[in-house]
Amino acid sequence: MGGLSEGDDVLARWSDGLLYLGNVKRVDGVKQCCLVRFEDNSEFWVLRKDIHSFSAGIEGVCCVCDAPPLKEPLVNCHKCRHGFHPQCHVPTIELEADCSSWICRQCVFAVATKRGGAMKRGRFARLMQIMKLRLPYQLSELDWDPQHLTNQQQCYCYCAGPGEWNLKMLQCGGCGQWFHEACMQCLTKPLLYGDRFYQFECSVCTKGPETIERLPMSWVDLAHLVLYHLSLCCKRKYFDFDHEILSFANENWESLLLGTLSDTPRQDRCKNLLDALNSHKDRFVSGKEIKKKKCLFGLQVRAPPPLTSDLSPFIMDPPLGISPKRSPLSALCQKGAVDSGPRKSKRHVKxxxxxxxxxxxxxxxxxxxxxxxxxxxxxxxxxxxxxxxxxxxxxxxxxxxxxxxxxxxxxxxxxxxxxxxxxxxxxxxxxxxxxx
Ligand SMILES: [Zn+2]
Ligand SMILES: [Zn+2]
Ligand SMILES: [Zn+2]
Ligand SMILES: [Zn+2]
The missing domain is CATH 3.30.1300 (Pantoate--beta-alanine Ligase; Chain: A,domain 2)
Incomplete structure (x- = not known):
């Protein structure tokens, strides 16, 4: 299938937009997917479109269309050595460019995508910005669910990879597509799970660098966001106010970019958050109500905090999304409270x-x-x-x-x-x- 066979070492794009090293165990040509074993020995079915092979492919043919060169010779990527017809690559390769050091879209993304936000400086950041002006797929051909959260093709972002809208992705206000944190170059701080308090526009829509603006948040929004993030990280419903909710907010106070709330002195944050949790029974459950300790709080519905622009009060988080898929290597990259990744869902393989x-x-x-x-x-x-x-x-x-x-x-x-x-x-x- 598409030049892939069992035993091949490949890079597979995960729903966080990052590429992970793996080995092909099985190939399903009908469904166009491969069972890939990752370095932590986990195995997942990955769609063909999200798998990148190391092998140079068949010598002398274009890796996109499998055809031999036309008038001009194929342009080979300086990193992966794959050959391209200039017009088969997105964007089209400018023949005036120095072709000996040209790098393909996949290799640029492989280097420039980062957890917490893509590279902003250097050659790869500049190349990525150019690649991002065009999507490598037809946005209008994707089949979306009624809430425009998921599409049948599992095709999101500039990278065309899979994605989970509630797991560190932002929706473009212009085109409605969802984009990975790892592929964005405009973030000043890493995203929290379910944080949609941004007005974001993608590079395709702006025809240049992305634009982003933090939307104002209330104490209720903050309490909701912290509880949602913690519930996905820890796979628990209830959290202790002092030791978990307040301490998470205090530890990450700067990264939360809270606008007018950000000047609140430490000693006043406690009362404001507690008031928000106790006065919004539609959103929060306190331990008191379930005959547990009254200092415990949880979300009524595990859903990201709503935006005032949302049509429905809550976009339901699918219960299966309770345990976001841990990326195959995330254990190696975990750092700090904001970044602590959730545990792997065993159910995912199934x-x-x-x-x-x-x-x-x-x-x-x-x-x-x-x-x-x-x-x-x-x-x-x-x-x-x-x-x-x-x-x-x-x-x-x-x-x-x-x-x-x-x-x-x-x-x-x-x-x-x-x-x-x-x-x-x-x-x-x-x-x-x-x-x-
Ligand atoms: Zn071609
Ligand atoms: Zn390449
Ligand atoms: Zn992406
Ligand atoms: Zn857009």
Missing amino acids: EVQPSPQGAGANPVDLMSFCRVGGTNRFGLKRTEDELNGLVENITLQMGNKKMFMLVILEWYGGPLGKPVAVHIIILRWGGGGWVG
């Missing part, structure tokens, strides 16, 4: 493994995923009214298809906390509409 029956849903798997989401909800011992008509929106990944599951829990008078009817509707986005 999620993306193409099912033997093809992209069709496996009912047993769907049911078990559903129960995972349900248990969390029921564990809260919701009242009858709260449970009535409760709707969960779950995104499942099957092969390269995203499945959407709408779970409607209904209350028919069973014992408190135990709904007796669970309705599950499985939908798939296809052909411009929802397929049941």
